[in-house]
Amino acid sequence: MTAPGTTRAPAGLSSGTPDGIGTSPRRPDGTLKATGEFAYSSDMWAEDMLWGMTLRSPHPHARILGIDTTGAIALPGVYAVLTHEDVPGEKRYGLEYRDQPVLAFGKVRYRGEPVAVVAADHPETARRALDRIRVGYEVLEPVSDPRAAAFDPDCPLVHEEEPPEAREEYGRRGNLVRHQPIRTGAFASGAAVEELRARAGAVVAADYEVGMQDQAFLGPESGMAVPAEDGGVDLYIATQWLHVDQRQIAPALGLPEDKVRLTLAGVGGAFGAREDLSMQIHACMLALRTGRPVKIVYGREESFYGHVHRHPATMRFEHGAMGDGTLLYATLEIVLDGGAYASATPAVVGVASSLGLGPYEVPNARVDAYGVYTTNPPCGAMRGFGAVQACFGYESQMDRLAAELGMDPVDLRIKNAVSQGSRIITGQEIDMPLPMAEMLRRCRDMPMPPAREELEDPSDLRTLPGGTGNTTHGEGVVRGVGYGVGLKNLCYSEGFDDHSTARVRLEAVGGEPAVTVHTAAAEVGQGLVTVQGQIARTELGVERVTVLPADTRVGSAGSSSASRQSYMTGGAVKTACEAVRDRVFALARERGTIPAGHSGEGLSLAGGKLVSASEGVLASLAELLGGAAVEETREYRHRPTEMLDPTRGQGSSHTQFGMCVHRAVVDVDLELGLVKVVALDAVQDVGKALHPQQLAGQIQGGAAQGLGLALMEEIQVEEGRIKNPSFTDYLIPTILDTPPMRIDVLEHPDPHSPYGLRGAGEPPTLSSTPAIVAAVRHATGRPLTRAPVRPEDIAGIGPRRP
Amino acid sequence: MDFLRPSTLEEALAAKSERPAGVPIMGGTDVMVDLNFDRSRPPALIDLTRIAELREWSLEGGALRLGAGVSYTRVIDGPGAHAPALAQASRSVASPQIRNRGTVGGNLGGASPAGDCHPPLLAAGAVVELASVRGVRRVPARDFYLGPRRTARQDDELITAVLLPRPAGPQHFSKIGTRNAMVIAVAAFALALDAEKRTVGTGLGSVAPTPVRAEEAEEFLAAEFDWDTGAPPAEPVVRRFGELAASATRPIDDQRGSAEYRRHAVGVMARRALAWAAAEYRGGLGGGTRCA
Known part of the structure; x- marks a missing residue:
């Protein structure tokens, strides 16, 4: 007990376990x-299950004159054909505004909008049933141009009715979902940009x-939705946030939340696309109607219509600097196309405005960020969430300004860099x-x-x-180097009650201490299950940790979004473990294992x-616990945040800031416009690396997704129709497009x-x-000036589209 | 839908004769996509995977006979040296998994204007072997592509092989995609020089309703090229060759690229391929053999 070795053992918590x-x-x-064995x-599969399938609108904007389902329901093997008339409860749902119909009624607002659902004993039967549903449409003029939607008073309205939750401070009117202005310095007192322009040594606008x-x-x-004997339903679902799904599904079904129970099924990637509901309510409606389990699986093409995308953006920037490169002012007008329904657009506007000028000291700022309704595919959450679009703009501007001033682009960024104690706009x-x-210096010195x-x-x-296409043997190939840095808010912002819940249980099993961790946090591939186990091991000094499947039997964990789960569910698990630990100490005091009077x-x-x-060692946990189990549940909250004020956009709206710096080296075929990214090296400050290997995966993956946006990834929309709804034509980087990545991780807590x-x-996606x-x-x-850069743009050939 | 599994070529030809609307299937990399998307619903599938001779290749006096069912992977590993442009095209097809299953015969059967095999077959003067219960006939590749996804193959015929003459000079294939692998061609170009006949072959993909040749460019270069020394063609010759190649295109704007870019890209690929071919030609002269 008093051997010198044991007395030093507990010095570092992570060293013990x-x-x-x-x-x-x-x-x-x-x-x-x-190995391909994971169950997504x-x-x-269930023995008696039915297959659900969705009839979608062929028009981006049309009035529904009538829906006739008789031909479909008459088909043998079809068990249910449901339309908006069959929605038992609330007919609309939504993440922020309840503006999206469960099944369309009145009119359709985007091509691919669900109009009816069927359940049949075979997918082929279901497909044939869809063909027999007759929908009468009166085609309306589509609202395709987001700038017209924002600024043209004669533009037709996408939504004639006001969504019930529309917030006055969002400046909602016409097709505007949210307008967020920001005014600081001279702009706050009404100065015109001309006054500042006159004082600047260099001005760049684009x-x-x-x-x-x-x-x-x-x-x-x-x-898969499974009807339950109590009249409720159990839904097994790939999602990012079980409880926000539950909160939207239950009212639509006309059921109390406790009758709609969700369990996370194997998630094959998310990146924001699973924040909104897709087939959840439909599957539940069909299961409740037929009394059979109903499975719905979207095909790939359907999937492109079945989830929200990243908002396309048009941006107008102006930056003015003193002759030495010190920024004097900057202005930004950004229009984000939210498509047919609000989804996360208000929050995306909040991020795009507050971080619109990036991590730079800007004494005079004027920003106007607009999110609009159009009849284009709905847009919402995607990794980077409004900050990605702005970052492409302000970083392009920093390079342009450096060129105008004859400065090195990294030096210009360093000169205007924020640091601890700085204030963003x-x-x-x-x-x-x-x-x-x-970080910029380290990146440059790599x-x-x-x-x-x-x-x-x-x-x-x-x-x-050009790779294996054999288009060059070096002819026309020129190397280039570029830098980028982005600022991203982490966790939810703008006054949202962001929290996570964890239940932790410690008991002796077979003479060994064992811990069970239960949260509703969605493992979407990021490695959260691993991290929860690591935290429990560190906090409770127990090797054997089981992380239970995520479901709604425990409180909300919040979304696997906004880079927040290590912080929030990690924080909840840590806090619950601390509570368990305190109970163990109390138990040990009761039993006299910790001597009375011990501090x-x-x-x-x-x-x-x-x-x-x-x-040194006072007792083994197994002995101390005996047959007792210690269980604690805790909710964890980050510090509160504020709404931005609606006129000047001031307020501490964010929880935490993250930053990544990238240096890209590319070889470009100037004549053919093809690009090989040779290196994509990063410096990122993560405060503390909980799992260094998974962290590297996040940085590499985020960087690759940003590479895709730079060079190839774009959903091409023409009059509301997606021209490339397949992985044949929606290109994402392959291993030949993705270079080795040197990653320098900093840990300033x-x-x-x-x-x-x-x-x-x-951050690396920015x-x-x-x-x-x-x-x-x-x-x-x-x-x-446009991402993705197309071969045409590099080769100097005219644009593909008018 | 019936699934027919002939075990000999005779059975297969009989099946195709009885069910002319039946669709032959080997690797399934094209046919299954159409079926899965419900783009076509043929009355029968004729599975040709049990017919061994379709998967064989052989050399007949330096000429290559390539069974219609030889996968791209096997083209690259095996007879590729006897069909350099076709081998290069095969390397650029999709992913390793697709190359393991997809076949040259399937590419010809589908006859997509974006099919990677077509430009090299056109440039190299390949011949397509068609068989039916009525007999065997041979159609030059240049007469094979009749319209969008329409070929000289009759309904009761199967594509059994492709015949490629012994390469009598350098051959090159280039293909543009917006990423560096696993991509459908935005534009493709193949070039073959025939030192014996002193002729030039070309093939263009994804730039017209069918795979096409640039015949004017071929004739121009055949006349201008210094067949005796292989001297680097003068800059105006290179430029003109590129222009003529580009002028053979009839491209469209689509989600993969603009018409203007496609036309431009064919010109660039043609100029580069000419430079590579000329250099290789000279090297062949010095080494005493001509790129056999």
Whole structure:
């Protein structure tokens, strides 16, 4: 008991128990996913199940004159054909505004909008039934141009009725979902931009555009609803947030929430596309109507119509600087096309406005961010959430300004960089470390990739733009280098009651201590299950941890969105573990294991034992617990945030800030407009790396998604129709498009967060896009104001579309 | 839908004769996509995977006879050296999984203007072998493509093989996609020089309703090329060759690229392929053999 070795053992919590935080234990789903054995939501099966299928609108905008289902219901093998008339409760739902019909009524507002659903004994039968539903439409003029929707008073309305939750402070009118202005410095006192322009030594202004990106998850929307004996329903579903689904499904079904029970099914990627409901209510309606389990799986093409996308944006920027590069002012007008329904548009506008000018000290700022309704495909959450679009614009502007001033682009960024203590344009102080200047220097100082002539085999087609297409053997190929840095809010913003819940149970099983962790947090591939286990091991000093399947039998965990789950559910698990630990200490005091009068100082749980810093091991947990189980449930909240004020956009709206810096090196075929990204190196501050390997995966994945937006990923929409709803024509990067990535992880702890950690999933998605486009500009000398950059743009050929 | 599984070529030809609307299937990389999307619903599928001779290739006096069921992977690994442009095109097809299953015969059967095999077959002067219960006939590739996804194959015929003459000079294939692998061609170009006949072959993909040749460009280059020394063609010759190649296109704007870009890209690919071919031609002269 007093041996010198044991008295030092508990000094560091993570040292006592293997696979705690800061290590990289194997994820439980890793091998199954790599070998193809993992059960995704689309793999579910029940003996007596029916297949649900959805009839969708062929028009982007049309009045519904009538729906005749008689032909469909008469088909043998068809068990139900449901329309809006069959929705038992609320006929509309939505994340922020309840403006989206469960099944269309009155009119349809986008091509692909669900109009009717069927359940049949075979998918083929269901498909034939869809063909027999007759819908009369009176086609209306589509609202395709988001700028016209925002600013043209004669533009037709997408929604004639006001959504019930529309908030006055969002400035909702006409087709505007939200308008958020920001005014600081001279702009706050009404100064015109001309006054500031006159004082500037250099001024750059340009229009930029970002196309509609898709999350491109591989597992399509799918789930199974099983009717229950109590009149309720059990839904097994791939989603990002079980409780927000439950909150929207139950009213539509006319059921209390406790009769709509959700369990997370295997999720094949999310990236924001599973924040909104897709087939959830439909499957439940069909299951309740037929009394049979109903499975719905979207096909790939249907999936492109079945979830929201990243808002396409048009942006108008102006930056003015003093002769030495110090920013004097900046203005931004950004219009985000939200499509037919609000989805997350109000919150996306909140991010796009508050972070619209990026991580720079701007004394005079004027921003107007607009989110609009159109009859285009609905847009909502996607990794980066409004910050991605703005980042492409402001980083392009920083390069343009550097060129105008004859400065090095990295030096210009360093000169204007924010740091701890700075205030962003909403007046919010950055009250955590944010060593942006250091990050930029570190990124610039990273070793460069070898030049083409230094390659072992420069004739290897895989090293060249065009790749295996054999379009160049080096002709026309020029190298370029570019930088990008992005600022992202982490966790939910603008006064949202953001919280997560964890239930943690400690007991002895077979003479060994064992911990069970139960949360409703959605594992969407990011590795949250692993991290929950690591936190429990670290906090309770117990190796054996079981993370239960996520379901609604425990309180809400919030969404697997906004880079927030390590922070929020991690925080909830940590807090619940601390409560369990306190109960163990109390139990030990009751039993006399901790001597009466002991201050509690230096007590810990480590290696399955109760340990005192001064006296070493006091007891094994198994002995101490005996047959008792200690269970605690805790809700965790981050510090409160504020709404932005509706006129000047001031307020501490964000919880935490994350940043990534990217340097891209590209080889560009100038004549053919093809690009090979040679290197995409990053510096990111994550506060604390809980699982370094998964963290690297997040940074690599985020950077690759940004690469896609820079060079190829775009949903092409023409009059509301998606021209490329397949992975044949919606291109995402392959391994030949994705370069090696050097990643420099910094760990400056945030004093406000658990372990000092910082959400990590989104920042690299911001910075990689502008870095790559800047590198292509460097190689080509062309302005390239639109992402994705198309071969036509690089080769100087006219645009594909009018 | 009936699923027929002939075990010999005779049975297959009989089946195709009895069910002319039946669709032959080998790798299924095209046919299954159409079925899954419900784009076509043929009365029968004729599975040709049990017919061994379709998966064989052989050399007949330096000429290559490639069974219609030889996968792209096997084209690359096996007879590729005897059909360099076709091998290069095969390397650019989709992903390794698709290359393991997809076949040259399937590419010809589908006859998509974007099919990767067509430009090299056109450029190399390949011949398509068609068989039916009525007999066997051979159709030059240049006469095979009649319209969008329409070919010289009769309803009762199966594509049994492709015949490629021994390469008598350099051959090159280039294909543009917006990413660096696993992409459908936005535009493709193939070039073959025949040092013996002193002729030039070309093939263009994804730039017209069917795969096409640039005949004017072929004739121009055959006349201008220095067949004795393979001297690098003068800049105006290279430029003109590119222009003539581009002028053979009849491209459209679609989700993969603009018509103007496609036309431009064919010109660039043609100029580059000419430079590569000329350099290789000279190298062949120096080494005493002509790129056999």
